[in-house]
Amino acid sequence: MERRTITPRPHWQRTVEEQGIVYPLTRHPDGSLRPYWDESAHYVFSLPEVEALEETVEELHAMCLSAAGHLVEHGRLADLGITDPNVAAAVTESWHRRAELPSLYGRFDLHYDGTGPAKMLEYNADTPTSLVEAASAQWFWMEDRFPGADQWNSLHERLVDSWRKQAKLLPPGAPLHFAHSSADELGEDLMTVAYLKETAEQAGLDTDWLAMEEIGWDTLSGRFVDNRLRFIRAIFKLYPWEWLTTDEFAGHVLDTLDHGGGTGSTLWIEPAWKMLLSNKALLAILWELYPGHPHLLPAYLDGPRELAATTGYAAKPLLGREGEGVTLHPPGSPAPPGGEVRCYQALVPLPSFDGNHVVLGAWIVGEEAAGLGIRESSGLITDSYARFLPHVIL
Secondary structure (H helix, E strand, C coil): CEEEECCCCCCHHHHHHHCCCCCCEEECCCCCEEECECCCEEEEECHHHHHHHHHHHHHHHHHHHHHHHHHHHCCCHHHHCCCCHHHHHHHHHHHHCHHHCCCCEEEEEEECCCCCCCEEEEEECCCCCCHHHHHHHHHHHHHHHCCCCECCECHHHHHHHHHHHHHHHCCCCCCEEEEECCCCCCCHHHHHHHHHHHHHHHCCCCEEEEEHHHCEEECCCCEEECCCCCECCEEEEECCHHHHCCCCCHHHHHHCECCCCCCCCEEEECCHHHHHCCCCHHHHHHHHHCCCCCCCCCEECCCCHHHHCCCCEEEEECCCCCCCCCEEECCCCCCCCCCCCEEEEECCCCCEECCEEEEEEEEEECCEEEEEEEEEECCCCCCCCCEEECEEEC
């Protein structure tokens, strides 16, 4: 693994915007605009490195599924903050019938510097983004800059194939709706949903789309309807389950939830059981079940324990995106304040390449590792100001 600088392509901003990255620049607190898509540098990997990372991702995914099964079988959903009995019942039912429910993708965030085993930082298996840049834009960048090279990137093909294989699980005779929140000001969620809609269409599915805020409720039929008053039988949403189960229509979502086999009226993708994976408490459950595993970091729910005096720790809210609410505590720091439940994970500073702190975003589609996206940040927390850099295998 190596970071190399390179001259950006002429008119790079227009190029990536045409490829779906309508958010190539990020406005920083000082008012300046700086590249989010950053092709002034790139990362180089060897094929053995990538093959080892692929094995790591698939092993971690299998471990996460085992941990999810443990949580359900032992009635431990409260450890994830799922205390509403209706939500817990929906998650449990969804888990037991997961073979009947379409499930698409997820992204592992990994600590890796090319010298030791990759370590899992977290897993977003419900609403992962940075997909368009990972699947599409960096592939076209490679073809422009390094024709004949390779890349850890089979995302597009695997997504199309996954939709094709799971088409039989969708309600017949109805379009698959795709939805994002209109509160997304940057356009990232919109373009992610648009891209996924395109992959579904390439798999032969009938699709439509709307904003989450446009979804209506028909009181006469007791069904969700779209902006053309058609029943919504199946819908992919880039909208976290923790919002879906707590907003104004949460009761209707749970009452009409289709767990497969036609038992409800609306089939949501990702399914409710993904709440078991997109929760930082999973990190502590994994460490409990697989203590000392080479791809895990020590993590606890009841406090930092020995981490406070040894490695230090990262205190992570159980839910959240883009590093929101994460705080870092070096060894010897005062005890964390009480209040919000957190996961306390061993502090391992992100690898630094030329002063840039790096996180690998390793994608999985179905059960298979599918690609890599790399984000760099100036600080030790990968937040909304992080940059995306492409990579190649040489």
